[in-house]
Amino acid sequence: MDLGIKGKTALVTASSAGLGKNTAHALAAEGANIVLFARSADALQTVADEIAGTHGVRVLPVRGDMLSSADVDALAAAIAAEFGGLDILVLNTGRAPNPLRATVDETEEARWHAAYNNQLWGAIQVAKTVIPLMRGRGWGRIVAITSASVKSPMPHHSLSTVFRAGMTAYIKHLANEIGAEGITANCVAPALIDTSHRVGAAAYTPEQAAARKKLTPLGRMGRQEELTGVVTFLTSMQAGFITGSTILVEGGMVGSLI
Ligand SMILES: NC(=O)c1ccc[n+]([C@@H]2O[C@H](COP(=O)([O-])OP(=O)(O)OC[C@H]3O[C@@H](n4cnc5c(N)ncnc54)[C@H](OP(=O)(O)O)[C@@H]3O)[C@@H](O)[C@H]2O)c1
Numbered sequence: 001m002d003l004g005i006k007g008k009t010a011l012v013t014a015s016s017a018g019l020g021k022n023t024a025h026a027l028a029a030e031g032a033n034i035v036l037f038a039r040s041a042d043a044l045q046t047v048a049d050e051i052a053g054t055h056g057v058r059v060l061p062v063r064g065d066m067l068s069s070a071d072v073d074a075l076a077a078a079i080a081a082e083f084g085g086l087d088i089l090v091l092n093t094g095r096a097p098n099p100l101r102a103t104v105d106e107t108e109e110a111r112w113h114a115a116y117n118n119q120l121w122g123a124i125q126v127a128k129t130v131i132p133l134m135r136g137r138g139w140g141r142i143v144a145i146t147s148a149s150v151k152s153p154m155p156h157h158s159l160s161t162v163f164r165a166g167m168t169a170y171i172k173h174l175a176n177e178i179g180a181e182g183i184t185a186n187c188v189a190p191a192l193i194d195t196s197h198r199v200g201a202a203a204y205t206p207e208q209a210a211a212r213k214k215l216t217p218l219g220r221m222g223r224q225e226e227l228t229g230v231v232t233f234l235t236s237m238q239a240g241f242i243t244g245s246t247i248l249v250e251g252g253m254v255g256s257l258i
Contacts, residue, residue: 004237006031010088011079013066013126016043018195019145019227020092026228027235028055032088036061037075037126058082066093066122072129079133086133088235091123091144091167100156111159119163124170131178140183141235144171145227148191148250164189168246175244184243186234191250194221216251 010027014020016038024034028051036044036051041063048061060082064071079086096119097111106112123144134140148154149161150168168187175185192212195204204212213220227249233239234247248254 001238003030003232003235005088005232005235008032008087008235009035009079009083009085010090010235011035011037011075011086011126011130012090012092013037013123014092014094016040016047019190019193019224020090021047022224023090023092023145023228023231025051025054026225026232027088027090028057028059030232030236031055031057032235033058033083034060035075035079035083035086037064037066039063039065066126067117069125069129072125075126076129076133079130085137086130087137087140089127089130089134089140089142090231090235091127091142093123093145094118096157096160096163100159102156103158106159115159115163119160120166120170123167127170127174131174134183135178135181138182140178140181141239142171142174142183142185143231143234144168144185144187145231146187146189146246148189148248148254150187150189150246151248151256152254154191172244179243184234184240186239186242186244187246188227188231188234189246189248189250190222190227191248191253192216192221193227193249194223216253218251220251222249222251 010032012024015024015036028034044061048059052059062075062078096115146164149157150164153161171185230249
């Protein structure tokens with residue numbers, strides 16, 4: 001199926017590793033030109049070289065922090081200079097502060113501020129700054145990666161869930177406001193996606209991984225491409241009548257009927 005995004009310009013935030021990097025690869029495989037944004041210049045350049053070499057598309061790596069307004073302004077300026085506008089925006093973020101705790105034990109103001117900045121404000125700051133580059137083109141796609149916790153809160157995830165719910169509301173407002181311009185806005189809400197690319201304390205222990213597999217009827221973790229494929233579909237021509245929605249990618253973990 002031709003997804004109709006060949007030659008489109010796609011920004012993927014938080015894209016030097018993990019889901020962001022793999023989403024950038026998936027969009028590039030469909031022929032989209034890619035803008036990468038993250039804080040580690042060397043890692044970004046490596047990803048840019050990989051994507052350009054594998055998929056033959058144009059790749060613009062921009063080093064910066066989603067929490068820095070100056071960096072995000074520079075990102076928008078770089079996109080305008082290189083591509084003259086933006087068609088696809090994938091809002092990925094870094095993870096909530098570690099370690100995860102029960103809600104009643106989340107008493108540190110600094111952790112709440114860090115989670116707000118990381119899970120919500122950074123993404124809004126990017127969106128509000130680059131959406132002007134998307135308007136007036138008659139077509140656009142915005143996809144935010146949130147968490148299945150917005151549908152069924154997972155234990156010890158309140159630092160994430162509270163702000164992912166905020167992101168879900170932000171995306172719904174955007175969908176309502178700019179849909180008439182041909183721009184859709186949706187969320188993809190994952191859980192249990194394998195993150196064995198992570199090292200050290202950020203990775204699941206074998207015991208945690210075994211326990212997590214039992215949370216889904218499929219009895220396994222999800223693969224990165226099972227998440228990035230859904231994100232890519234939402235950026236497609238064929239997904240043009242889906243907006244303001246959240247698509248779960250959690251292997252059936254959430255127990256509700258719809
Ligand atoms: N795996 C799942 O099942 C699951 C479920 C729910 C939600 N999620 C969410 O999916 C997202 C991605 O997960 P992941 O496993 O791919 O994470 P990851 O491997 O830790 O990668 C995070 C990426 O974010 C970048 N980043 C972090 N803070 C940034 C900032 N302030 N500005 C710019 N870039 C920043 C990092 O690059 P630099 O360090 O170079 O900046 C890196 O490229 C996370 O928000 C996670 O919570 C995942």
